[in-house]
Amino acid sequence: MLKYALALAAAPVALLASIPATAQQSSTASLDQISAHLRAMTTMTADFTQTDRSGQTLSGKLTLKQPGRIRFQYGKEANLLIVGNGKSLTMIDYDVNQVQRWPIRNSPLGALLNPERDLSKYGKMIPTRNPDVLSVEVRDPKRPEYGVITMVFIKTPGAPAGLRLDGWVSVDSKNNRTTIRLSDQKFGVPVANRTFNWTDPRKNRRGRR
Structure with missing residues (x-):
């Protein structure tokens, strides 16, 4: 189950120089709108479907509370839980009673879970065919190991x-x-902090979520 863990890019100056000013302005406006969205999205719940590189699909319930709290509650097909508490992400595999933890800042999800992150330093707008769809690629060029x-x-x-x-x-x-x-997204719903608690299976061999 560890392979199901949720596995940030600044455009080179030369590339930016080749983009017309109007396109650069549009890109900046889009990044500003996305940043505003992440700051305004205090809580969100949604259904999620996760697909890995081999095509295997899992589904479950996502709960997010800014800053930094997130919970991926998987369905019956995976006895697995991923929880972020504001500082770290923890993956709990109840089938093998294993717990793995890593800092949120070291994960690609850091771009989503840190609403104060300056996307202008790490983000690049990706063109889409639909004007109602915005896509942004985020990476830390100094930390490629973060994904x-x-x-x-x-x-x-x-x-x-x-x-x-x-x-x-x-x-x-x-x-x-x-x-x-994601589907069935709901914003601004009440989410208690205890939502992001979890049971350590290493203390209880029958580990329950």
Whole structure:
């Protein structure tokens, strides 16, 4: 189950110089809108579908509370849980009673879970065919081992800053690709901090989520 872990890019100056000023301005405006969305999205719940590089799909419930808290509650097909507590991400595999933890800042998800992150330093807009769809690729060029995340947003009236997070693709340093698609997103719903608690299976061999 560890392979199901959720596996940030600044455009080179030469590339930016070749882009017309209007395109650069549009890109900056889009990054600003995405940043505004991430700051305004205090909480979100959604159903998610996760697909790995081999095509295997898992599904479950996503709960997010800024800053830094996230919970991937998988369905019956995977006795697995991933929880972020604001500082670290923890993956709990109840089938083998194993726990793995790593800093959020070392994960591609850091771009999503740190609303104060300056996307202008790490993000690059990816062109899409639909003007209502925004896609941003985020990586830390000084820390390639942190991986890359490409987030997709849909312009949606009434959503935070007029955007709805539709999903993302993350690629880790070993080129493991994970695709997350979201549905039934709800914003601003009450989420208690205890939602991000978890049971340590190493203390209870029958580990329950």
